[in-house]
Amino acid sequence: MKFVIFFSIVCSLIAFKCIDDKKYPFIKVTYSVTKKTDSVDTYFGYKIGDPYRWLENDNSDETAEWVKSQNEVTNNYLSQIPFRDKIKDRLTKMWNFPKISAPFKAAGKYYFYKNTGLQNQSVLYVIDSLNSEPRVFLDPNSLSTDGTVALNGMAYSNDKKYFAYSVARSGSDWNEIYVKDINSQLDLEDHLSWVKFSSIAWYKDGFFYSRYDAPEEGKALSKKNQFHKMYYHKLGTNQNEDALVYKNDNEPLRTYAAYVPENEKYLFIYEGAASKGNALQFKKLDNSENEFKYIVQGFDYEFNIIECVEIFLCIRTNYQAPKYKLIKIDLNNFDSTNWIEIISEKENVLDGCSFAGNKIVCSYMKNAYNKIEIYSNEGKYEKDIELSTICTVNSVNGKINDNTLFYSISSFTSPGLIYKYSLNNDKSEIYFKSEIDFDESQYITKQEFAKSKDGTMIPMFIVHKKNIKMNGKNPALLYGYGGFNISMTPKFKASNLIWLENGGVYVVACLRGGGEFGDDWHKQGTKLQKQNVFDDFIACAEYLIEKQYTNSSVLAMNGGSNGGLLVGAVTNQRPELFKVALPAVGVMDMLRFHKFTIGWSWTSDYGSSDDSTEFKYIYKYSPLHNIKVNNTNYPAILVTTADHDDRVVPAHSFKYAATLQEYCKGSNPVLIRIDAKAGHGSGKPVSKQIEQAADMWAFTFYNMGISPIYE
DSSP states (O other), rough: OOOOHHHHHHHHHHHHHHOOOOTTTOOOOOOOOOOOOOOOEETTEEEOOOGGGGOOOTHHHHHHHHHHHHHHHHHHHTTTTTTTHHHHHHHHHOOOOOEOOOOOOEEEEEEEEOSSSSSSOEEEEEEESSSOOOOOEGGGGGGGGSEEEEEEEEOEEEEEEEEEEEEEETTTEEEEEEEEOOOOOOOEEEEEEEEOHHHEEETTTTTEEEEEOOOOOTTTSSOOOOEEEEEETTTTGGGGGEEEEETTTTTTTEEEEEEEEEEEOEEEEEEEEEHHHHHHEEEESSSSOOOOOOESSSSSSSSEEOOOOOEEEEEEEEOOTTEEEEEEEEETTGGGGGGGEOOOSSSSSEEEEEEETTEEEEEEEEEEEEEEEEEETOOOEEEEEEOSSOOEEEEEEEOTTSSSEEEEEOSOOOOOEEEEEEEEEEEEEEEEEEESSSGGEEEEEEEEEEEEETTOOOEEEEEEEETOOOOOOSSSSEEOOOTTTTOOOOOOOGGHHHHHHHOOOEEOOBBBBSTTTTTTHHHTTTTGGTHHHHOOOOHHHHHHHHSSSSSSGGGEEEEEEEHHHHHHHHHHOOOGGSSSSEEEOOOOOOTTOOOOGGGGGGHHHOOOOSSSSHHHHHHHOOOOGOOOOOOSSEEEEEEEEEETTSOOOTTTHHHHHHHHHOOOSSSSEEEEEEESSOOTTTOOHHHHHHHHHHHHHHHHHHHEEEEOOOO
């Protein structure tokens, strides 16, 4: 591993420097005035103003001018931070290391993703065998000049002839599907549009996929997504000839995704609603059946297909098992009374399963970090695959008829390792190790627990230099999410290394609403219990101060999407607790989130303002509606969003930032950074990731009164 000795020595002697007020003066911000209108809504007798409603129109010239003006204010501020460019330069160097994914087998060959370091998008490579030379199979960087077209999904035909892939442009959730001949690697003429939330499931000389009707012109990034439909596309035909396979005119707010096993005997449909669970239906593909049959109905539980062998379906589910189990269903007799448990629910959360050789490989989550266990096909525990550190298992790639599998792990301070594992001799060997410009041996990761308001113990991962002093003066950043059954496990982010090597303490809170301890943990942070999530986060911040990790003058908080909502709510509830707040692509208007694109599906976690009881609850914490008038102690705030975010539309952040600028009367800046040709985050080019991270860290260091070691 390469180390930069100079930085290691400097960081061990000087964690950070205090700003000299003469060298780094206060930056005065003059906000442009945002127009207000008299827009008012009535909710169950409550009249609630929405004066910045006009910013929801993402196609108007007026909104475009507002975005331009706000970006000018933000860029003017950031340009006056003397170490902004040096942070970007250091980030670029740290980011510039080779990265590959764990190989996976498909169509008789092995494939993997590789990024040489600073490529905007990772490239898909193919190798004929594990000993042969890799060849480029698909390079997404060739699809655009600026790296804003990203590979999103893919599927190989079972006859090993064709490769279908979907791409997303500028970070949008809208996809287009193309088809490539595997042998010649040339694209066919097939091109499908307006695809969203879709799988690609091959059957004979075509595939099943899902899409919406084309939206009205100018409404693609904001219109509510309704009436998802499933189609079959035959190769060589135009999309308007695709056969409609499934639709439901009575239920506009449903989604449908297809799965066809390799034997091509069945078509399964995952049916989703405004819930994290799913229904599951199927039919035979031999033309003996016209109607689909429900294996399970309702949306209270998850049913994820792991494998289909002959007439048996293996499913990972939380049905009567909040921490998940593996079951087997006979498709000729699929009543729930006949389901067979292969691996029963255990103390730890069953995070994932795959079949490899004659074994079942399971990833379990214990206190929010992973372990790997091996079981027989009958579900008998055999052994663990020993992992060297507190880590996340990013992938386990194997085939049911292959005794070799690959798995990859990562931690907060290491991009990780890829291992090749032999099921025959129970042996792991390193297949690939990243070489980075960072000495991870100088840092420690530990887990501690904070007591929340109701007494619940909340785990935190705490990462810092081994030699820091617990004197309450260390800068710290607290990251959280707390929603949608998503678990915060040890993940590597190159952007965070800047913080760590400057003596910062990086903390990830595992809040209720997530999936770290199963479905019950998730439910405790949803709907009328959502305040638990904010209380948990606040408790973690108070713990860090009490234990002398940091203090409020050098404590920042960060979160994106649902985590942006978290940061916004906590900023309102405890503004004095933090010096810097960094809400990214956040759900800030809790009264209208369900009116845009796929927002309706989030009511499973949030509830809805259309319900009188839920309205009163969410209105009390909605970030937009609880900003304190004339408040002078708000932290320095940098809101980030993007113009092509059609997951959480940027209007959330626009209205939030405009209201903050109107009401906040303190000296701390309230800025919004609006990225162009970018979306919610997935597929964002490396160049844009580096630019945004540099601005975030420059803003944070400067407002904490800290000069990074590069200055």
